[in-house]
Amino acid sequence: MAPKITIGFHAPTWTENARWTMDGVLRYLAEEPYLQIRDFRFSTSDENFAGNPPWLGKADGVIVIAGLVPGVVEWLRRGEVPVVCTVGDLSGTGVPCFYPQNASLGRLTVEHAVQGGFREAAFIGTQESPTSALRAAALESQLQTQGMKFRSLQLLKTPDVNYDQQEDDEIRSSVESFLTSLKVPTLIACFSDRIAAMVLRLAQELELAIPTQVGVLGVGDTAFARLSHPAISSIRLNREEAGYQAALRLHQKIQGIDFEQADYEIPALELVARHSTVGAKPAPQTDVERAIAYIERHACDGVQLQTVAEAVQVSLRSLELDFKKTTGRTMGELIQQVRLERAKQLLETTDLSTQRIANMIGFSHYSCLNRMTARLLKMTPAQYRKQYRETLDKK
CATH class of the missing domain: 1.10.10.60 (Homeodomain-like)
Known part of the structure; x- marks a missing residue:
């Protein structure tokens, strides 16, 4: 019997995105009896990138969820096995990435804006993620086909907020100034549900009517969107497919088959419309x-x-x-x-x-x-x- 190939998984597995990605990886492993997975649990100490990755000598290849921060690429390479990433922040670094297709996100956003009667659209992202600027550019390109005006704000960092916590003063001031400068009605597409939850809360504090003056749209369809009040419309990503494709391509690489391309874009699944962009809709009655x-x-x-x-x-x-x-x-x-x-x-x-x-x-x-x-x-x-x-x- 041939020895089993070990696929490592290194991600913050307490997040919904990581769990959905893991589901895709496991679905691929179920089709390949000679593969096994090992979870190298993400630790905050890993963020220091000191020493070697925990999978060194213990895995044949690794799937990671990692942002582009100083030292991360060199740290990943010290693991001495092929690595793939299931977010887009490492695109262009030599690490193959499997991430949401920006064109599909833009298309779903524009279709929703037109159907909702919004006059303009805006984007709020973060400078911490290189993907954010690419997503804004894709949205602007799609909006141009509809003759809609577009504005963008890239925050210095992703707001570190929870459902009942307040935002950083600098971030708050930046977003409030942006919100008060918009013409209404405007649909604000956010880089993530986390950012969308913060934008929604600040818009309410400014007494902007949701969604008649400002609509808020997130990405990910995570608990940040579902548990906000009112609930936030969000674009569902196919994280499971990203995990499946990452495992497939990594397996091929371990077997000596080179990657066909540097990046693999995974189309978004659908836009889940909620109160933040369409108002309160009656539940199905019959x-x-x-x-x-x-x-x-x-x-x-x-x-x-x-x-x-x-x-x-x-x-x-x-x-x-x-x-x-x-x-x-x-x-x-x-x-x-x-x-x-x-x-x-x-x-x-x-x-x-x-x-x-x-x-x-x-x-x-x-x-x-x-x-x-x-x-x-x-x-x-x-x-x-x-x-x-x-x-x-x-x-």
Whole structure:
């Protein structure tokens, strides 16, 4: 039996982002019986970058979540094994990075701004992350296609705040000046949910109406967004896919296959609209409304009709009849439509294989994806991707 390959994981595993990334790594390891993972727990002492990394001599390759701070790249190299990073801050340092696709973040933000009737858009990020400036530039480029004005503020550092703590005076002053200078209504896209929570609180203190004067949008769909009051709209990132792809490419590197590119951008999943940009929306009231909401959230998880009925707490037969009468289509047709739209987005924005895309929209085999696109698009997934990119080239 061949010896097992050890993949190291070094990240602040108490954070949601790290746990989601780990889920993706574990999903890849479940497909490879000769791989095992070892968690080299992140410690604040690691931030000093003294000595050698904890995985030296104990792993064949390592997946890290690390920011660009002095000494970090040299410290990672002292581990003497291949390293990949699942955030974008180390891009350009020679460490392959797997991070959110800025173009998809910009597109989702602009679509939401237009739908919400915002006149202008702004971005608040942090100088601590090189990715922040790139994200702002991508958003500005997308806004130009809509003729919308854009302003940006890059904070000197990420606010170190919790739900009930106050902000640094310098950060507070900078953000307050920025907020009071904006024309209303403006959508403020923030680099992270943490920054969005701080911006929302300061906007409320300035008595700016949320969202009629100022809308606040975060990134990550973390507890900072979900537990804020009011709840913050946020863009869900595919951290699990980043973990999966990082493990796949690292495994290939350990086997002697070089990285195909320096960076791998992972498209965002969706924008979760909440009170901070759309106001208070009534909860679904009827069984059909609750079924639609459940399907829109879980269609790509391989949801079954019986599961939808159980979530709504009615019999499947009764729900099917009511759904068809109210919407004019079946629940199965809605599930297919949600899956198709997600598949089209992945075909348009990534080079993922049809098998990976099929898995990501709830199918066990690519043949199911092929049948769906043949029936609904009258072409194969490969043909759709080619047609879409040829159309882009002509523009």
